[in-house]
Amino acid sequence: MTMAVFFSYVIFWLIALLYVSGFFGMMEHHHLVKKLMAMNLMQTAVILFFLVLGQKIGGVTPIAVPGLTDPDAYVNPLPQALMLTAIVVNLSTTGIALAFLIVIKKHWNTLDESEIMRRMDK
Amino acid sequence: MKSTTNSIILEVACRLLIPVLIVFGVYVLVHGEYSPGGGFQAGVVLALAVVLNRVMEPADTKKGYWTFKIIALAGMGPIIYLLTGLWSIPFGGNFLEYGHLPLAVHEAERHLYGILFVEIGVTVGVMATIISIFDSLGKVGDPDDHGSLL
Amino acid sequence: MIFVILLSLLLLIILVTGLIAVFIPHIFGSVVLFNAFSFFVVLAYLLLSAPDVAFTEAVIGVISTAYYVIAVRELRKGDRE
Numbered sequence: 001m002t003m004a005v006f007f008s009y010v011i012f013w014l015i016a017l018l019y020v021s022g023f024f025g026m027m028e029h030h031h032l033v034k035k036l037m038a039m040n041l042m043q044t045a046v047i048l049f050f051l052v053l054g055q056k057i058g059g060v061t062p063i064a065v066p067g068l069t070d071p072d073a074y075v076n077p078l079p080q081a082l083m084l085t086a087i088v089v090n091l092s093t094t095g096i097a098l099a100f101l102i103v104i105k106k107h108w109n110t111l112d113e114s115e116i117m118r119r120m121d122k
Numbered sequence: 123m124k125s126t127t128n129s130i131i132l133e134v135a136c137r138l139l140i141p142v143l144i145v146f147g148v149y150v151l152v153h154g155e156y157s158p159g160g161g162f163q164a165g166v167v168l169a170l171a172v173v174l175n176r177v178m179e180p181a182d183t184k185k186g187y188w189t190f191k192i193i194a195l196a197g198m199g200p201i202i203y204l205l206t207g208l209w210s211i212p213f214g215g216n217f218l219e220y221g222h223l224p225l226a227v228h229e230a231e232r233h234l235y236g237i238l239f240v241e242i243g244v245t246v247g248v249m250a251t252i253i254s255i256f257d258s259l260g261k262v263g264d265p266d267d268h269g270s271l272l
Numbered sequence: 273m274i275f276v277i278l279l280s281l282l283l284l285i286i287l288v289t290g291l292i293a294v295f296i297p298h299i300f301g302s303v304v305l306f307n308a309f310s311f312f313v314v315l316a317y318l319l320l321s322a323p324d325v326a327f328t329e330a331v332i333g334v335i336s337t338a339y340y341v342i343a344v345r346e347l348r349k350g351d352r353e
Contacts, residue, residue: 007276014283018290025294033344034294037306040336041290044313048283051320057275061321063157080322087325088162091332095255098343102259105347158324166331173338252335260342 004057011052019045032104032111036097043090047083054079136178143171151245155234161241165248172253176260192254199247206239279319286312299344307337 022045025038054076060068062077101111108116151164207218215222220236221229289312293305310333317326 004273004276007273007280010280011276011283014280014287018283018287021287021291021294029294031299033299033340033347034302037302038294040306041294041309044286044290044309047325048313048316048320051317051322051325055320059321061323063323075321080325083322083325084328087328087332091336094336095259095339098259098339099255102343102346111347158327160324163328163331166335170331170335170338173335177338177341256338256342259339260346 012049015045015049015052018048030113030115032101032113035113036094036101039097040090040094043086043093047086050079050083050086132178136174140171140175143167143174147171147245151241152238154241155237161244162248164241165245166252168245169249169252169256172249173256176256192250192257196247196250196254199243199245199250202243202246203240206236206243210236275319279316282312282316282319286316299348300341303337303340303344306340307333310337 019042022038022041025041026035029035029038056075059075060073062074062080068074104116105111108119110116147164147167147170150159150167151161154160154164210219210222211217213222213224218236218240220233223232223236225232225235227235286309289305289309293302293309296302296305310329314326314330314333317323317329
């Protein structure tokens with residue numbers, strides 16, 4: 001196994017670790033704002049994974065360079081276009097989730113999830 | 123009414139940054155075909171200028187913002203998009219077929235102007251939506267709220 | 273080769289910043305660290321030769337920090353009194 005192949009495995013493991021840490025944060029925390037941040041971590045890990053999939057070593061940025069007509073020289077632009085949409089959705093998810101958190105705070109007067117669940121069971 | 127600013131540094135930095143942000147937003151909008159950028163990014167940069175103005179303003183300003191007008195502006199964006207699409211239909215094209223736009227330029231340039239109009243619609247919609255989300259998160263349309271935003 | 277090592281290091285920084293941002297107890301510091309995390313992610317996107325995604329993420333990081341700040345201020349309003 002050459003060094004470059006080893007480090008590309010390292011990249012995938014680090015992205016997986018980022019995803020899993022976001023998932024762990026979502027399960028572990030009781031504070032709802034921290035849960036939302038952990039969810040943003042997971043989304044970032046997914047976006048990074050897609051971008052790494054479209055990457056090739058030595059590839060050129062997928063903006064037309066004059067004189068360079070070989071399509072193999074460019075990085076695959078399809079995952080980038082997809083992930084642009086994902087980032088936009090990320091922002092609107094954050095906005096709506098924060099609005100929901102304000103409504104929850106107003107109604108239950110707390111943001112602790114276990115406390116809210118305990119009161120809901122009564 | 124005496125208006126106390128948050129801090130003189132914040133106020134001066136804000137006064138310097140906001141025109142730069144607006145110019146950069148318009149640049150990103152009109153240059154989006156050749157370089158990174160486009161309608162969404164330009165809308166967010168333009169919204170950042172307004173959001174920065176709202177965050178940095180003096181503590182005891184009465185926050186009677188134009189929330190209703192912002193939501194009307196958010197509806198104007200899709201209308202600009204729709205009118206651009208419908209514009210080519212009376213001239214023999216399909217919906218959003220830019221080659222049939224009645225502009226006295228070459229056909230490839232007509233595509234450019236059509237995309238520019240669509241991007242303007244996207245920019246207006248995104249800008250107004252982001253400002254209205256910010257307003258409703260901070261309840262800044264509330265006239266009883268006299269607190270500083272930070 | 274240098275690209276792969278640089279990307280691994282940057283991902284390590286991203287992982288550490290994200291973990292600190294999620295797991296420190298203070299909520300406002302968490303918001304600020306989340307902004308730092310977002311800008312390290314911008315660097316990673318630039319290294320992956322996706323400038324369009326990087327520009328969008330930079331702008332989105334700033335505006336989502338503004339959302340978090342304003343919402344955290346609103347959420348802490350009842351706690352003080």
